[in-house]
Amino acid sequence: MPVLSHLHQLFNADQCQAYIRTLRWKERPLQCPRCQSHHIGQWGTYQYRPGCKRYWCHSCKRTFNDLTATLLHRSQRPLSYWILATFLLCLACSSRRIARELGIHIRTSYRWCWWLRNAAVSYEMHRQLAGTVEADDLYQTAGNKGQAKQGGKKALGHRPRGRRKQRAPGRGHYDKDRPALIAWVSRQGTVVIQATKDCTVQTVQTAADLAGRAGSRLYTDSASSYRAVKGSVHEFVKHTQKAYARGDGHENRAACLFSLLKPYLRVCRGVSKCNLPGYSGFFPFLRNFRQHKAFEQAALILQAALDPAIARRARRGECVACFDHLNLLQTARN
Ligand SMILES: [Zn+2]
Numbered sequence: 001m002p003v004l005s006h007l008h009q010l011f012n013a014d015q016c017q018a019y020i021r022t023l024r025w026k027e028r029p030l031q032c033p034r035c036q037s038h039h040i041g042q043w044g045t046y047q048y049r050p051g052c053k054r055y056w057c058h059s060c061k062r063t064f065n066d067l068t069a070t071l072l073h074r075s076q077r078p079l080s081y082w083i084l085a086t087f088l089l090c091l092a093c094s095s096r097r098i099a100r101e102l103g104i105h106i107r108t109s110y111r112w113c114w115w116l117r118n119a120a121v122s123y124e125m126h127r128q129l130a131g132t133v134e135a136d137d138l139y140q141t142a143g144n145k146g147q148a149k150q151g152g153k154k155a156l157g158h159r160p161r162g163r164r165k166q167r168a169p170g171r172g173h174y175d176k177d178r179p180a181l182i183a184w185v186s187r188q189g190t191v192v193i194q195a196t197k198d199c200t201v202q203t204v205q206t207a208a209d210l211a212g213r214a215g216s217r218l219y220t221d222s223a224s225s226y227r228a229v230k231g232s233v234h235e236f237v238k239h240t241q242k243a244y245a246r247g248d249g250h251e252n253r254a255a256c257l258f259s260l261l262k263p264y265l266r267v268c269r270g271v272s273k274c275n276l277p278g279y280s281g282f283f284p285f286l287r288n289f290r291q292h293k294a295f296e297q298a299a300l301i302l303q304a305a306l307d308p309a310i311a312r313r314a315r316r317g318e319c320v321a322c323f324d325h326l327n328l329l330q331t332a333r334n
Helices: 013-024 079-090 095-102 106-121 201-211 252-266 276-288 294-305 308-316
Strands: 040-045 053-057 062-065 132-139 180-186 191-196 217-221 233-237
Touching (some): 013 294, 079 095, 106 276, 132 252, 191 201, 252 276, 294 308
Parallel strands (some): 132 217
């Protein structure tokens, strides 16, 4: 077998464990994940898991280790798999690709990818933009991939979804398999992307309140939903009149962001509309930490995944549900 056929075999188990321990207790005091007590003592190590330390909680009289109550807890796979999977996820690999590179089952890697994506979204949940902000919308073709109309698994022999079907002209809608993505891009470079059912005045106003602080300057195109947005100084360019920039007022950054988002989504080969908030929620993390290398981004995700509170929500898929406000897109995934 070639040496590089599976990269994780080159990882040292002890070093991985030490790395995970550093991340686990970085900026967090050593405390019991069950009763939050700080009265902790050492309680030996594991024979079958070299380097993993065990602790004794004097309050609830139970033991725990570096992985208890985190996303990596009770995983059958060694830590090197997790570290590499997170790294590959930051390189925008699909779950199928990660499964192949690591040599794990596709369902394992699919589950891991969702958990890690949800953990990454915790960095983006409360992000608000200030200063000059540009906004634009995109209608992403997304159907019911993998799901029957009434929910649950699709029976075999179903009609193909028709990903390349002719799109109806005009605005998309969730019910027409073309939900909207609204992007808010600050001139400082930070971005917020929201997956919504439609792009009506009410939706855009809700999205604007969530994305930006009041009093910021807003540049958009001349769509009526944006013109009704309150709470910020607003200027727009009329694309219908072939006007794309007027002095400082343009929304080219937001349009450019979509040119990066589209190839990112294409890797996932046809996103289901109930999974769209998850995929489009992870992308702003990659964008907002684009000054970091992929390994540094992976360290951030792992650090979030090692937080018991975030891990609990990430397993249930609740981090993404923060995008679910009013008529913003429902997340049916768990
Ligand atoms: Zn305890």
